[in-house]
Amino acid sequence: MTDTLNRRKFLRGSAVAGAAALATPAIADGHGTTLKMQAAWGGGIFLENAQSFAARVNEMSGGSLTIEVLSVDAVVKTSQMQDAVHRGVLDAAHYVSAYWYGKSKAASLFGTGPCFGWSSQEMLGWIHAGGGQELFDELMENLRLNVVSFFNSPMPAQPLGWFQEEITDASQMNGLKYRTVGLAADVLLEMGMSVVQLPGGEIQPAMKSGLIDAAEFNNPTSDRDFGMQDVSKHYHLASYHQSQECFEVTFNKDKFNALADEHKAIIRNASMAENSGFYWGNTKRYSDDLIKLQESDGVTVYRTPDSVMAAQLEAWDTVANRIAEDDPFFAKVMESQKAYAKNVMNYLNLNQPDYKLAYNHYFG
Numbered sequence: 001m002t003d004t005l006n007r008r009k010f011l012r013g014s015a016v017a018g019a020a021a022l023a024t025p026a027i028a029d030g031h032g033t034t035l036k037m038q039a040a041w042g043g044g045i046f047l048e049n050a051q052s053f054a055a056r057v058n059e060m061s062g063g064s065l066t067i068e069v070l071s072v073d074a075v076v077k078t079s080q081m082q083d084a085v086h087r088g089v090l091d092a093a094h095y096v097s098a099y100w101y102g103k104s105k106a107a108s109l110f111g112t113g114p115c116f117g118w119s120s121q122e123m124l125g126w127i128h129a130g131g132g133q134e135l136f137d138e139l140m141e142n143l144r145l146n147v148v149s150f151f152n153s154p155m156p157a158q159p160l161g162w163f164q165e166e167i168t169d170a171s172q173m174n175g176l177k178y179r180t181v182g183l184a185a186d187v188l189l190e191m192g193m194s195v196v197q198l199p200g201g202e203i204q205p206a207m208k209s210g211l212i213d214a215a216e217f218n219n220p221t222s223d224r225d226f227g228m229q230d231v232s233k234h235y236h237l238a239s240y241h242q243s244q245e246c247f248e249v250t251f252n253k254d255k256f257n258a259l260a261d262e263h264k265a266i267i268r269n270a271s272m273a274e275n276s277g278f279y280w281g282n283t284k285r286y287s288d289d290l291i292k293l294q295e296s297d298g299v300t301v302y303r304t305p306d307s308v309m310a311a312q313l314e315a316w317d318t319v320a321n322r323i324a325e326d327d328p329f330f331a332k333v334m335e336s337q338k339a340y341a342k343n344v345m346n347y348l349n350l351n352q353p354d355y356k357l358a359y360n361h362y363f364g
Contacts, residue, residue, distance in 0.1 A: 032064040033263065035255065037092035038081060040099060042072040042201055044225045045285060046218075049153060049278055050094040053249060056270035056277075065263045067092065078199060085252050086146045092251045098182025098242075105323050106139055106330045108183035109337065110151065111245040114316040116341035117349075120154035120244040123337075124275060127151050130340040135333050142329065148257075149250040150271040153278035156286065160239035160304045161216030162207065162223070162232035167304065170311040179203055179215035183319070184241040190315040200226065207231045216241070219282070220290040229297040238304040240312040247278075 037054065041047040047069075054067035076084045082100045084090040101107040110127070118126075126132040133151075140147055160167070167173065174192035185195040196212050204226045206212045214232075216239070217223055223235075249271060256264065293299040324331035 032061070032066055033259065034066045034068055035091035035251070036068050036070055036075075037094055037249075038070040038072075038075055038084070038090050040072055040078045040081065040093070040095035040199075045221045045282065047071060049247070049274075049282070052277060052281075053094070053152070053270060053274045056273055057266055060266045060270060061263060065259070065266060069094070072199075072201075082145070082147065082250065085250050088146075088252050088255065090252070091255050092249065094247060094249050096182075096245060097248045098184075098245070101182050103143060104139060104329075105183060105327065106333050109330070109333045110136055110248070112182035112184050112242045113244075113337070114320050114334070115240045115243040115313075116338050117345045118244060118341045119157065120246055121279075122341060122344055122348075123244040124151060124154050124246055125344065126337055126340040128272075130344075131336055132333075132340075135336060139329065139333075146253045147250045148253045149248050150268065151246050151248055152271045152274040153247040153282075154275060155218065155245045156283060157243040158218050158239060158241070158245065159216055159220075159223075160236040160241070160308070161214055162228050163214045163234045163236065164232060166234055166300070166302055167236055167308060169305065170308045173214075173308070176213045177211070179206065179212050179217075180241060182242065186319045186323075187241055187312065187315045190319055191311055204228055204231055218245075219286045220293055221282070221285045224289045224293055224297070229293055229299050233299050234302070235293065235299050236302050236304045238309065240309050240316065247274075 037050070039047055039050040041050060051069050054069045057065060057067045072078060075090055078095065078099060081090065081093040081095055082103075085093050096112075097107045097110040098112040101112075110132070111123075123132075127136070128151075136149060136151075140149070161178075163176075165172070170191065173188075175194060177194045177196060178188055179196050179198050180188060181197050185197055188195050196206070198206055198212075198215075200217050200222065203212075203215045203217055207215055207228070208231045215228070217226065217228075220235075223229075228235075251267070256267075259267075290301065294301055320334060324334060
């Protein structure tokens with residue numbers, strides 16, 4: 001069996017049993033509360049991240065509260081996860097808000113919205129300290145969804161992705177069949193691309209078969225696990241299409257409210273702790289795997305040209321303003337984000353030294 005087939009088998013579900021095993025608490029006396037959380041991930045680093053969150057909850061509770069992690073499609077399809085949590089078929093889900101933005105485009109603002117000069121770190125700051133959580137809760141009320149969600153794990157900006165040639169100008173993207181998800185799909189359509197929304201495990205086979213010409217998923221580690229280096233040797237980092245995203249961990253509201261107060265606090269604080277654990281661990285893995293892609297797999301890595309990213313910003317303006325005209329709540333959320341980003345990024349941009357200047361001083 002080839003490495004590619006082994007990798008695909010792993011990503012498409014061989015981790016189901018392993019996920020359940022890793023989620024088993026050290027203390028299992030049969031008297032605690034167990035919540036089943038399905039993840040949108042069939043393997044790889046994102047499933048490990050879901051397991052890390054569960055492990056924090058399990059350890060902090062001393063076994064009195066256990067989150068059991070189920071792999072992708074274990075109970076329902078990814079597209080059905082939110083409804084399953086809403087109905088109580090699942091106790092919880094671990095995914096990103098872009099996966100259900102078909103119900104409300106405002107959902108994409110909590111992970112795959114316009115970049116107002118901020119990163120995922122500041123977007124999470126807006127959620128936790130700038131009124132974003134309250135707006136999300138209002139959205140859940142408007143949609144009559146019986147869920148409670150927590151946001152964590154600030155993701156570095158997602159690469160523009162994998163192409164059959166180096167992209168030096170935005171005109172080269174016109175007409176390309178490209179994989180992405182969320183509101184970013186509308187933005188790239190505005191730029192002239194033909195967008196296909198596929199789950200992660202289907203990206204590499206689709207590009208290999210010619211169903212798509214180019215694709216992005218999220219990061220060098222996941223991309224390498226998927227085997228993208230086997231179908232393309234041109235990898236473009238830096239993009240505004242999904243430049244600030246995080247995980248959404250959602251619970252059935254009735255089941256969450258029925259938990260003891262200390263268990264609710266454990267979930268909230270485990271989610272906050274996962275912000276640091278994710279960023280420290282994942283950025284190290286991403287940087288190591290980027291080197292492997294270059295040195296072991298023969299991939300040429302480029303920084304996406306500023307002209308392409310400028311075209312993305314113009315497309316974002318067109319798409320976001322069009323949606324805001326028809327959706328007052330979308331406009332309300334976006335204005336809240338702008339107000340937060342304007343003040344916070346003004347301070348950070350004035351205060352932060354040029355880290356790239358220092359990097360080049362030592363390593364350039």
